[in-house]
């Protein structure tokens with residue numbers, strides 16, 4: 495039997511009541527059971543919606559007017575929120591954002607992991623969920639002969655001319671504006687994506703939250719940077735807490751921000767930041783968590799679930815620059831970190847030295863290959879911590895964990911769907927998921943981070 499035709503037509507304006515939210519935070523309303531997804535709609539609201547796309551089983555709409563507003567709707571503090579692709583949830587109260595994220599984890603556990611009995615705690619949020627980002631990379635363009643620096647518009651490469659970004663550290667914000675102004679005065683041309691011409695591609699700024707050290711990275715197409723000396727002097731004058739000015743050369747026609755060559759133009763190669771008692775050296779290319787306040791919360795949670803007493807051997811898989819490993823090392827006998835990016839492992843080793851931590855070892859390689867090798871060498875960890883990218887753990891890595899039979903596994907995840915999938919495998923292999931603690935690393939966006947505690951079944 496043919497499926498009934500969708501009950502709405504493209505470009506039609508309808509009245510819709512929202513019942514739910516998608517994982518991206520869009521409102522979901524139904525017309526005779528046919529769901530429409532509408533950005534910025536909130537559950538309980540009645541609204542006028544223009545239908546913009548009609549598919550067989552669902553459609554998309556644009557919010558024209560809210561007729562009955564939710565008490566959770568708030569005025570977004572950012573002027574360009576509705577154009578920018580950076581944040582998705584500024585129209586939603588922070589309490590509602592946290593509830594939505596908890597529900598997202600619960601739903602994934604139920605639907606994907608068949609783990610409805612596992613407690614998912616309320617999300618640990620921020621006291622002040624603004625200006626938390628320690629790093630910004632703003633593309634630079636030109637408009638009417640002037641330089642503009644701002645984020646891309648949703649689903650496009652148009653740069654929004656913006657004064658401030660309310661989730662950035664204030665120093666990042668002001669620094670970008672200062673560099674834009676100085677570069678413009680010296681006639682530096684913006685990179686032109688279409689014709690692969692021009693000079694300045696991105697202005698990147700990173701601030702050490704707890705040190706207030708600032709690093710400026712000028713990403714350029716050419717190695718030649720006109721008026722380089724004046725540029726440096728004026729940046730230093732505009733912002734005395736600048737510790738490092740770096741040029742990164744990226745001559746390729748690509749979406750990847752940083753290129754292969756990095757030159758220190760002035761000052762240090764590294765800036766420093768601390769998380770808890772541990773100090774980190776961060777270079778232009780280092781991966782470093784972007785929300786340092788919540789990183790502490792996240793790592794403390796991982797540490798609590800690891801329940802170390804000082805006698806344990808611990809593996810930290812997908813260890814990046816060793817941030818979690820060094821936290822764990824303070825309370826373990828020995829920590830083994832593995833990470834695929836060689837520069838990150840070099841940073842991890844440096845950071846261990848910097849903090850005089852001598853019970854952490856780091857290896858370059860794919861975790862799914864190194865773990866079986868470790869096992870063959872007789873390594874028998876008491877605890878394994880994993881923090882994989884969004885696609886989750888490799889199957890071979892899950893199998894290695896099961897082969898190694900640690901007492902405890904701590905799984906840090908930035909994607910509830912792959913987390914739920916992997917937990918199912920671990921459950922079937924003899925582990926019990928005890929509890930899950932989500933942490934809000936990215937307020938105002940729809941991203942969710944969660945820490946999970948598993949124990950070997952007795």
Ligand code: SAH
Nearest residue numbers: 812813814817833834835860861881882883
């Ligand atoms: N735990 C770190 C980094 C987590 S991000 C922190 O909190 O800062 C995930 C990391 O996994 C990235 O550094 C990425 O380079 C690394 N990675 C991706 N695939 C990998 C693989 N197959 N084996 C080892 N590491 C991998």
